Amino acid sequence: MKLNTLPKVAVTALLARMADEQTARYFYEAAAAYCRVNGYDKAEKHFLAEAKSENDHYARIVSFLSDWGVIIDFPAIKAPVTSFTDFLDLLSKAYQMEFDLLESYEEDALTVMQECMNTFGLIQEYINIQNESVIEYANMITKAEKYLPTDKNLVLFEAEVFE
Numbered sequence: 001m002k003l004n005t006l007p008k009v010a011v012t013a014l015l016a017r018m019a020d021e022q023t024a025r026y027f028y029e030a031a032a033a034y035c036r037v038n039g040y041d042k043a044e045k046h047f048l049a050e051a052k053s054e055n056d057h058y059a060r061i062v063s064f065l066s067d068w069g070v071i072i073d074f075p076a077i078k079a080p081v082t083s084f085t086d087f088l089d090l091l092s093k094a095y096q097m098e099f100d101l102l103e104s105y106e107e108d109a110l111t112v113m114q115e116c117m118n119t120f121g122l123i124q125e126y127i128n129i130q131n132e133s134v135i136e137y138a139n140m141i142t143k144a145e146k147y148l149p150t151d152k153n154l155v156l157f158e159a160e161v162f163e
């Protein structure tokens with residue numbers, strides 16, 4: 001029998017966010033590499049874990065589409081930001097990326113809700129994930145601004161934030 005699938009508007013939105021989640025993954029790989037080069041070992045571990053969870057976010061969208069019978073036209077990804085002037089710059093770029101992705105999911109929610117409450121439910125979960133990430137990086141920036149002037153090697157910052 002012919003099975004039901006997702007409306008085009010839902011597929012289009014999810015394909016775009018799949019690409020963004022992969023860009024986020026590579027951003028965090030680059031962040032981890034920056035931390036490794038600079039000897040910020042705990043921060044490196046944190047960003048490697050972030051890269052893995054971004055890949056999980058990506059994979060979950062792939063599964064959702066596949067489970068609904070969508071033949072995925074895998075999207076090209078945008079080149080991630082991969083260079084950082086210092087640690088605070090890295091955190092600021094992480095914050096901005098997470099905030100932009102929050103806004104994208106919010107726009108998707110508005111577009112999709114008229115046609116597919118099922119996809120809307122998935123997007124709502126991703127909005128919650130983005131909300132937590134934005135808050136996490138906002139809090140890190142606040143702490144970094146407090147510690148960095150006297151803590152160039154990030155010893156206090158890493159102890160407070162990553163332990």
Ligand SMILES: [Fe+2]
Nearest residue numbers: 021024054057
């Ligand atoms: Fe993500």
